[in-house]
Amino acid sequence: MAKQPKNAISPTRTEDFPEWYQQVIKAADMAENSETRGCMVIKPWGYALWENIQQQLDKYFKRTGHQNAYFPLLIPLAYLEKEAEHAEGFATECAVVTHHRLEAEKQEDGSTKMIPSGKLTEPYIIRPTSETIIGAAFSRWTNSYRDLPLLINQWANVMRWEMRTRLFLRTAEFLWQEGHTAHETEEEAIEETRLMHGIYTDFITNHLAIPVVAGEKSEVERFPGAEMTLTVEAMVQDKKAIQAGTSHFLGQNFSKAQDISFTGRDNTQQHAWTTSWGVSTRLIGTLIMAHSDDDGLICPPRIASQQVIIIPVTPKEDSRDAIIDACEALATTLRHKDFHGEPLRVQVDKRDLAGGAKKWEWVKKGAPIRIEIGPRDLESRKVCMQRRDEDTFEKHFMDKEEFIRDCEDTLQEIQNEILRRATELRDSNISECSDLTEFEKHFSDPKNDQPGWLITPWAGSNEEEETLSKKHKISIRCFPLDKQDGEEAPCLITGKPTKARAIWGRSY
Numbered sequence: 166m167a168k169q170p171k172n173a174i175s176p177t178r179t180e181d182f183p184e185w186y187q188q189v190i191k192a193a194d195m196a197e198n199s200e201t202r203g204c205m206v207i208k209p210w211g212y213a214l215w216e217n218i219q220q221q222l223d224k225y226f227k228r229t230g231h232q233n234a235y236f237p238l239l240i241p242l243a244y245l246e247k248e249a250e251h252a253e254g255f256a257t258e259c260a261v262v263t264h265h266r267l268e269a270e271k272q273e274d275g276s277t278k279m280i281p282s283g284k285l286t287e288p289y290i291i292r293p294t295s296e297t298i299i300g301a302a303f304s305r306w307t308n309s310y311r312d313l314p315l316l317i318n319q320w321a322n323v324m325r326w327e328m329r330t331r332l333f334l335r336t337a338e339f340l341w342q343e344g345h346t347a348h349e350t351e352e353e354a355i356e357e358t359r360l361m362h363g364i365y366t367d368f369i370t371n372h373l374a375i376p377v378v379a380g381e382k383s384e385v386e387r388f389p390g391a392e393m394t395l396t397v398e399a400m401v402q403d404k405k406a407i408q409a410g411t412s413h414f415l416g417q418n419f420s421k422a423q424d425i426s427f428t429g430r431d432n433t434q435q436h437a438w439t440t441s442w443g444v445s446t447r448l449i450g451t452l453i454m455a456h457s458d459d460d461g462l463i464c465p466p467r468i469a470s471q472q473v474i475i476i477p478v479t480p481k482e483d484s485r486d487a488i489i490d491a492c493e494a495l496a497t498t499l500r501h502k503d504f505h506g507e508p509l510r511v512q513v514d515k516r517d518l519a520g521g522a523k524k525w526e527w528v529k530k531g532a533p534i535r536i537e538i539g540p541r542d543l544e545s546r547k548v549c550m551q552r553r554d555e556d557t558f559e560k561h562f563m564d565k566e567e568f569i570r571d572c573e574d575t576l577q578e579i580q581n582e583i584l585r586r587a588t589e590l591r592d593s594n595i596s597e598c599s600d601l602t603e604f605e606k607h608f609s610d611p612k613n614d615q616p617g618w619l620i621t622p623w624a625g626s627n628e629e630e631e632t633l634s635k636k637h638k639i640s641i642r643c644f645p646l647d648k649q650d651g652e653e654a655p656c657l658i659t660g661k662p663t664k665a666r667a668i669w670g671r672s673y
Contacts, residue, residue: 254389380643462531
């Protein structure tokens with residue numbers, strides 16, 4: 166009987182996908198649960214991913230005229246009451262601050278208990294999102310059409326009191342960016358909404374190597390208070406969907422509630438047209454689920470915390486210094502090279518650990534390239550290269566100069582291969598369906614606990630959508646933008662002819 170291959174992560178993806186996900190995060194030393202319920206500690210290896218996302222995405226924002234600002238964490242309750250539909254959408258997730266001081270109270274056992282006191286006249290909400298408080302600022306900043314457009318982005322933390330949490334995917338506190346803009350005309354605001362949607366599509370595809378389906382949310386799934394929500398939906402390896410980013414056209418709903426008004430070109434008072442858009446640390450969870458394998462994290466080079474790890478192999482003390490010097494020299498050379506406009510991120514692992522332990526640590530952390538240099542390599546001027554997108558035991562022996570010359574190309578090959586695999590997974594698990602019986606069988610088949618997505622003709626009502634969603638624990642992920650101009654076909658549930666196509670699936 167053949168031996169089963171051993172993997173670094175247990176359980177494997179096929180054995181228990183949710184637990185596998187947690188173990189990948191643990192093995193890669195990316196994050197951990199904190200003492201604060203539902204919140205996480207993002208450790209350096211995981212936070213470096215967020216820093217790279219932040220820095221690279223921020224360049225997109227700056228190139229399109231947006232500026233960064235910062236707004237208060239605490240939002241007056243009255244602000245949410247001004248926009249009822251928006252507030253109701255977040256009401257069950259709000260954390261509320263009601264007191265502003267603590268008083269020490271001695272207990273009978275000699276301990277001290279801290280008692281909240283100084284009750285606030287009006288409670289504050291820890292921001293679940295910032296439309297209301299940024300809208301209040303916009304109302305102060307906008308007097309004339311000449312003050313528009315306002316193109317503002319905020320990198321911040323938010324809190325939504327989630328009952329069931331999962332690292333990176335759904336935590337009570339998480340990090341994100343939220344863009345907020347105000348415009349003179351409806352057309353400009355819609356153009357902005359589509360522009361940022363396109364930026365997210367480009368960034369997630371080309372930096373995170375995650376192919377997304379770009380589309381519009383149904384009215385049922387739309388952001389509270391929005392007139393249109395555009396989304397980018399990613400498929401991960403258990404065939405579930407993750408909403409990776411959204412861009413919202415808010416119409417004049419928020420501007421009327423918060424008096425974001427201006428004197429127009431015709432000297433009449435008008436309300437601005439606003440948008441909001443955002444992505445969060447959920448992108449890291451999406452990346453893990455989309456790419457990683459049973460040996461740990463696989464990280465696309467463009468976003469990797471470190472792109473090249475150099476491991477000195479020092480079996481003898483007399484050659485140790487020379488090998489480490491050679492590794493440091495190689496690292497210095499590589500750091501002067503350019504990959505997509507940024508210096509290569511290179512680390513030399515000089516820790517006093519066995520070579521095998523180092524190798525497996527970097528496999529589990531998902532470093533795109535590992536380089537080993539030992540005594541023989543010093544003499545022959547060669548290196549041993551291993552790629553994270555290949556079999557863990559695959560090795561490439563090459564001249565050091567050849568590796569230096571081709572390093573950027575190799576990183577790009579890895580980036581392309583990771584994207585290719587994810588695209589193949591997605592495309593092979595989206596099927597067209599126009600028959601309700603087949604549709605229901607697909608999502609209720611007990612033999613298939615990881616059904617893919619179905620794309621269907623759709624002209625149903627909100628009620629019909631919600632009935633199907635609740636029955637099968639699915640949702641319309643989006644109406645794909647590239648699938649709305651085809652031939653008419655009978656709606657899946659009503660039979661009415663429609664050009665609209667909806668993608669259905671289970672989601673995180």
